[in-house]
Amino acid sequence: xxxxxxxxxxxxxxxxxxxxxxxxxxxxxxxxxxxxxxxxxxxxxxxxxxxxxxxxxxxxxxxxxxxxxxxxxxxxxxxxxxxxxxxxxxxxxxxxxxxxxxxxxxxxxxxxxxxxxxxxxxxxxxxxxxxxxxxxxxxxxxxxxxxxxxxxxxxxxxxxxxxxxxxxxxxxxxxxxxxxxxxxxxxxxxxxxxxxxxxxxxxxxxxxxxxxxxxxxxxxxxxxxxxxxxxxxxxxxxxxxxxxxxxxxxxxxxxxxxxxxxxxxxxxxxxxxxxxxxxxxxxxxxxxxxxxxxxxxxxxx
Amino acid sequence: xxxxxxxxxxxxxxxxxxxxxxxxxxxxxxxxxxxxxxxxxxxxxxxxxxxxxxxxxxxxxxxxxxxxxxxxxxxxxxxxxxxxxxxxxxxxxxxxxxxxxxxxxxxxxxxxxxxxxxxxxxxxxxxxxxxxxxxxxxxxxxxxxxxxxxxxx
Numbered sequence: 001x002x003x004x005x006x007x008x009x010x011x012x013x014x015x016x017x018x019x020x021x022x023x024x025x026x027x028x029x030x031x032x033x034x035x036x037x038x039x040x041x042x043x044x045x046x047x048x049x050x051x052x053x054x055x056x057x058x059x060x061x062x063x064x065x066x067x068x069x070x071x072x073x074x075x076x077x078x079x080x081x082x083x084x085x086x087x088x089x090x091x092x093x094x095x096x097x098x099x100x101x102x103x104x105x106x107x108x109x110x111x112x113x114x115x116x117x118x119x120x121x122x123x124x125x126x127x128x129x130x131x132x133x134x135x136x137x138x139x140x141x142x143x144x145x146x147x148x149x150x151x152x153x154x155x156x157x158x159x160x161x162x163x164x165x166x167x168x169x170x171x172x173x174x175x176x177x178x179x180x181x182x183x184x185x186x187x188x189x190x191x192x193x194x195x196x197x198x199x200x201x202x203x204x205x206x207x208x209x210x211x212x213x214x215x216x217x218x219x220x221x222x223x224x225x226x227x228x229x230x231x232x233x234x235x236x237x238x239x240x241x242x243x244x245x246x247x248x249x250x251x252x253x254x255x256x257x258x259x260x261x262x263x264x265x266x267x268x269x270x271x272x273x274x275x276x277x278x279x280x281x282x283x284x285x286x287x288x289x290x291x292x293x294x295x296x297x298x299x300x301x
Numbered sequence: 302x303x304x305x306x307x308x309x310x311x312x313x314x315x316x317x318x319x320x321x322x323x324x325x326x327x328x329x330x331x332x333x334x335x336x337x338x339x340x341x342x343x344x345x346x347x348x349x350x351x352x353x354x355x356x357x358x359x360x361x362x363x364x365x366x367x368x369x370x371x372x373x374x375x376x377x378x379x380x381x382x383x384x385x386x387x388x389x390x391x392x393x394x395x396x397x398x399x400x401x402x403x404x405x406x407x408x409x410x411x412x413x414x415x416x417x418x419x420x421x422x423x424x425x426x427x428x429x430x431x432x433x434x435x436x437x438x439x440x441x442x443x444x445x446x447x448x449x450x451x452x453x454x
Contacts, residue, residue, distance in 0.1 A: 008443075083420050106416040106441025125414050127442055191438070191445050194429075 002300035005112035005119040009130040009166045014173045016297075017137065023293035024138050024286070031289070035301045036065030042095035043069035044087070045122075046078060046102040051262060052122050052132075055284070056099050059291035068095060085114050092116045097299060118298050126160045132261055133166035135290040139283045140171075140218055143257045147174040151215050155181045156222035156242050156267060158188040163261040164222060168192055178203040179212060183238045186228060208241050214251045219244065221260040221267055221280075245269040249277055259283055311344060316363040318385040318392075319375065324348050326379040327358030333374045333453055334367075341365050354381065361387075374407055376400045377428075377435050377451070400428055400435060408437060409452045412444040424454065 001016055012020070027033075041060050045053055048071060057067050069091075073079060078087065084107055091098055092115040100111060101122040108121035108128065123129040141147050152171060154164045158180050168178065169192075178196070180188045180203060187205065196203050206212065213219065224242050229235035243266060244258065260268060260280040272278050322330055327347045336343055342363045351357035366386065367375075375382055376398035386394040404426050410417050417424050417439070426437035429445070437446040 084416070085420060102416075103414070104416045104419055105412060105414050105444070106410075106439065109441050110416050110420070110422060124416075125442070191443065 001297045003118050004298060005108075005115075005121075006130050006294060006298065007108045007112050007119065007121045007124075008128045009133045009170045011130070017134065017170065017173070020134050020290065020293045020297060021138050021141055023297060024134075024289040025142075027289040027292040027296075028286075031292070032062050034064035035296060036060060036063040036299070039065045039097075039299065040095045041065050041067055041295070042091045042098045043067055043071075043122075044091060044098060044100040044102075045069070045071050046073045046084075046100065046107075048072050049101050049123065051284070052101060055287045056120075056122065056131075056291055059288050059295060062288070063292055063296065065295075069099075084111060088115045088119075097295065120294065120298065123162065126162050128166055129162050130166055131287070131291055131294055132163050133170050134294060135283065135287040136163070136167050136220070136259060136261075137170055138286050138290050139257075139259060139279060142286070143279060144217060144255060147171070149175050150217040151177045151179065153179045153181060153213060153216045153219045154188070154222070155209075155219060155244070156224045157186045157228060158182040158222070159186040160225075160228060161222040164188070164220065165192060167220065169195065172196065172199055172201055176201065179206065179216070180204070181206045181209060181242070183207065183224070183241070185234075186224065209244070209248060211251070213248070214253070216252060216256055219256065219258050221258060221264075223263070223265055223267055239266070243267055243269060244272060246271045246275055249275060252277070311361075312390055313342075313344070313361045313363045313387055314390055316341070316361065316365050316387050317367060318387060319360040319362075320357070320383050320385060321351065321354060322358040322360065322379045322382045323354050324356035324358045327360070329378050329451075330358070330360065330375060330382075333378060334371060336360070336362070339365065370407070372396070372398060373401050373404055374453075377404065377408070377437075378448070380435065402428055404428060404437065406454055408446060409454050410439040410442060410444065411446040411450045411452075412439065412442050415439060415442040415444065417441050 043056055060067050088111045097118050099120045099122050102124050105125035105127040108119055108124040112119040121128055121130055158164050224239050226235055256277050257279040258277055262284055324347050344361045347358040348356045380400050382398055384396040385392045406423050410424055425440040429436040429438055434448050
């Protein structure tokens with residue numbers, strides 16, 4: 001894993017994924033360590049994402065590393081028309097590792113081809129967000145005690161939701177059953193169904209919540225975003241179908257946990273926050289440990 | 302039978318015959334090979350009877366032989382096509398096309414938000430669905446470009 005870029009979750013083998021999760025567990029026990037002393041890590045956010053950036057920067061700071069970078073492209077040379085290639089070539093001279101978020105899909109892979117230091121993809125458009133996936137896996141394993149043979153529900157925007165796509169691919173190592181609940185226009189894309197078919201993984205598609213959620217081990221909620229709808233009436237009609245409320249969890253399994261990559265808007269009713277089955281805030285905390293693990297392993301520490 | 306076929310599209314002395322093009326793909330092949338810009342004598346036939354394809358197209362180009370890159374282009378559009386190399390009115394070689402596992406350049410990624418449509422990058426695709434229609438999976442953004450959406454670079 002040393003010096004390896006993390007662009008897509010498929011860059012890591014099953015063994016490497018488990019190594020990250022084990023290392024994250026160590027960081028959870030002992031969060032503040034000085035192992036990144038004298039290391040400089042660049043965080044390049046070509047589009048703003050406060051939550052992801054703070055999580056990375058918290059992870060780096062807790063390991064004693066230094067951070068350089070920008071939080072918004074309007075304050076960088078990107079506005080002068082510099083290509084991604086030139087930005088990456090330059091910044092890789094100044095740092096030991098680059099964490100990048102970019103609105104264009106495939107940008108992180110391209111960056112990894114031109115960079116002399118490893119790249120960690122912190123989200124490239126609707127494509128991949130592998131560190132989110134690893135923290136999701138960490139959260140699933142921690143709450144379920146295992147990753148194998150789980151029934152996982154994905155709810156909301158399954159078409160553009162990259163966290164869904166990456167997690168689906170990662171979970172495919174562990175004999176899951178998937179249930180997809182989404183509006184017609186935000187269904188899971190064909191390429192992911194082809195991927196699941198090729199592995200003979202069972203999945204079911206639904207257009208709304210039904211009693212079927214009583215079989216869930218994990219419900220992974222996502223935001224149905226207004227901007228995905230051309231027609232506002234269609235959006236207004238759709239959005240309320242995909243809200244999870246406390247009373248809906250009545251007949252669900254004891255081990256069920258509700259995950260959400262955050263930020264949440266209204267898709268999880270706040271009355272669910274006190275339910276022990278809600279896990280999204282702890283999930284966000286797990287993100288720091290998981291990113292500590294990823295960074296330290298890529299730095300060969 | 303052989304004679305009958307020759308009457309439909311006249312024979313050439315030297316060059317290449319692209320045969321067994323499915324009729325609907327003929328003009329796409331003309332486009333991707335950029336035949337519009339070729340000065341050599343070219344004859345086309347389309348909607349010709351074919352036992353294999355129902356209706357087929359054929360292109361005969363005098364004094365021209367193609368590069369492997371061109372063959373890949375033809376294979377992506379019309380995988381059942383066959384090339385006959387003609388010398389002195391006789392076929393001296395035939396070549397069935399093979400769809401490559403990967404293609405570089407040639408095709409634009411269909412995804413408007415793909416980095417390859419913004420910076421000068423050679424596109425890379427994995428070729429999926431080999432038996433039926435061709436689908437190209439972008440190695441950068443992961444999106445699939447279907448045959449009907451293929452635009453050449």
